[in-house]
Amino acid sequence: MNYKFFIAKRYLFSRKDSRFISFITYMSIFGIALGVAALIITISILNGFEKEITDKVSKLVSHIQISSFETGGIRNYDSVVNKITKNVKILNNINPFIQREAVLRAKGKVEGIIIKGISNDLQSSFERMKIIKGSDDLNPYDTIFSSLIIGDKLANKLALDVGDKAIIFGLKGLPSPDNLPKIKQFKIRGIYESGLREYDDLIIYTDLKTLQRFFNMDSTVTSIELSLSDVSKVTETSELLKSVLRYPYHVRTMYQIHKELFTWVELQKAPTPFILGLIIIVATFNIVGTLLMLVLEKTHSIGILKSLGCNNWDIMKIFIFDGFIIGFLGIFLGNIIGIGLSLLEMKLKFFRLPEQYYVKNVPILLQADYIILISLITAVLIFFATLIPSYIASKFEPVKSIRFA
DSSP states (O other), X not given: OOHHHHHHHHHHHOSSSOHHHHHHHHHHHHHHHHHHHHHHHHHHHHHHHHHHHHHHHHHHHOSEEEEESSTTOBSSXXXXXXXXXXXXXXXXXXXXXXXXXXXXXXXXXXXXEEEXXXXXXXXGGGSSSEEEEEOOOOSOSSSSOEEEEEEHHHHHHHTOOTTOEEEEEEOOSSOBTTBOOEEEEEEEEEEEEOSOHHXXXXXXXXXXXXXXXXXXXXXXXXXXXXXXSOGGGHHHHHHHHHHHHOTTEEEEEHHHHTHHHHHHHHHHHTHHHHHHHHHHHHHHHHHHHXXXXXXXXXXXXXXXXXXXXXXXXXXXXXXXXXXXXXXXXXHHHHHHHHHHHHHHHHHHOOOBOOGGGSSSBOOXXXXXXXXXXXXXXXXXXXXXXXXXXXXXXXXOOHHHHHHHO
């Protein structure tokens, strides 16, 4: 064993010497561990929120949405679909749809809703959405009743269940004797849960052809939604589509459609690591105090070591090793606490959240690169914190050190 490391270890954990130094050492280790653990847990929660919200939003609006500046919607949508298919190589699914505001009446209650018609053989909106009751089949029941899939929040509000009847009033502008709303009967085929309260309470689904007939839209659709096999290339793909489709088509990503949600996540992520990072900085600089007290405690030993032939660099190494021992133990313990508590929450789900957070439980996403980065930054801060006391110790004169003791 390197004698400098051996001496450093004895300085910190010697049972014969000052118990106060040992106590301060343990407190320094605990302080670093607490800071590292807090930062790992917080970053994991924020990453989890970002992933959950991204996943939930992409289930409803997909990754990219294409609409038209022309009134009425996209008329020749087959040619637009062909252009998209030829140019986008990472296309996972493409779904033309109609989305309109309407009024739903069921069991004597009336509720304003958004009705969305999608192709029954391309139900991209339900690929990852949880159908909690009934089925996702949008085929009409018969010539009178078409199928509806509604959110669980709306179902609870109106006391609706699978098989119940509902009437949709389709509005186009202000109703008047010359502009009467269109009326259509539906039956509830399924109930879904997306996890986003606003959507579960507002958006209902039926098949595309039913809405085209209902709103006299022939072969026109409101928009076209795309799902990509690689979500990280959403922005790049949207720029490509803008150059390919041009006017009158309007291309938007899910980040633009739901800007307020993603902005909220970014606002949470931006200051939190910096604020919690201060815990690590404070804990790291506690090492300075610990090592300075250790230097004073070991003044006599430093004098003896120098008289035996140790140079300034050797003395510096001893106290740098002391700092690294404290830092390594703190980082190691912090990783165990942070990762351990995160895994426990992922498995057992101790904490439930209010509905305004868009998820029921605290979402956690552990990422190795973030954990390694936190550990490396802490180690670098510890190294710089050890330089001051190590340098002071190395400048002690042997004779004065022995006399002082």
